[in-house]
Amino acid sequence: DADVTQTPRNRITKTGKRIMLECSQTKGHDRMYWYRQDPGLGLRLIYYSFDVKDINKGEISDGYSVSRQAQAKFSLSLESAIPNQTALYFCATSEAGDGYGYTFGSGTRLTVV
Amino acid sequence: LAKTTQPISMDSYEGQEVNITCSHNNIATNDYITWYQQFPSQGPRFIIQGYKTKVTNEVASLFIPADRKSSTLSLPRVSLSDTAVYYCLVDEAAGNKLTFGGGTRVLVKP
Numbered sequence: 001d002a003d004v005t006q007t008p009r010n011r012i013t014k015t016g017k018r019i020m021l022e023c024s025q026t027k028g029h030d031r032m033y034w035y036r037q038d039p040g041l042g043l044r045l046i047y048y049s050f051d052v053k054d055i056n057k058g059e060i061s062d063g064y065s066v067s068r069q070a071q072a073k074f075s076l077s078l079e080s081a082i083p084n085q086t087a088l089y090f091c092a093t094s095e096a097g098d099g100y101g102y103t104f105g106s107g108t109r110l111t112v113v
Numbered sequence: 114l115a116k117t118t119q120p121i122s123m124d125s126y127e128g129q130e131v132n133i134t135c136s137h138n139n140i141a142t143n144d145y146i147t148w149y150q151q152f153p154s155q156g157p158r159f160i161i162q163g164y165k166t167k168v169t170n171e172v173a174s175l176f177i178p179a180d181r182k183s184s185t186l187s188l189p190r191v192s193l194s195d196t197a198v199y200y201c202l203v204d205e206a207a208g209n210k211l212t213f214g215g216g217t218r219v220l221v222k223p
Contacts, residue, residue, distance in 0.1 A: 042213035090156045101147050104156025
């Protein structure tokens with residue numbers, strides 16, 4: 001099983017719909033992140049959480065919300081999806097100071113039509 | 114906010130050594146330098162991390178000069194499967210939020 005699992009892997013949704021992307025991890029890491037990647041570009045941080053009671057906005061949080069249900073689970077919601085939210089979404093985890101960087105999931109490809 | 118600058122793309126051939134240099138002029142005292150590899154439609158994968166001088170693991174080496182304003186990722190004897198995008202990042206220790214730039218697209222040719 002993957003250390004960081006994202007569901008669904010692919011999703012097509014309509015403009016205005018609410019959609020949730022889920023992330024779960026077995027790394028035991030406290031820190032979790034959501035990134036988005038547009039074609040040919042680097043990753044941009046949406047939200048991050050350093051523990052269950054901690055939620056922080058990243059550089060592009062508008063139009064998104066998150067929920068940290070447990071140490072191992074971090075969900076990203078699009079309250080009312082719009083076409084320019086079509087992108088590849090990645091969840092990641094890390095443990096401060098362990099020297100091994102972030103562990104990323106395989107991504108969710110979201111298309112808003 | 115420390116930023117990094119790296120070449121947009123590089124071509125190489127199988128069996129050659131690939132060196133990618135990244136500049137990070139505004140790196141802070143507590144920041145580490147980390148490199149990731151990303152294949153199409155996959156999440157980035159951690160390659161190596163360093164603070165100063167040289168770090169080597171089974172995949173790559175990382176060279177960091179004394180002023181730490183740049184770093185060089187060295188991939189020895191690349192193969193076709195090393196074709197990917199390589200990201201250089203500075204780990205902002207205060208916030209621990211990775212900021213990704215555009216990366217370097219490395220194409221390994223037969």
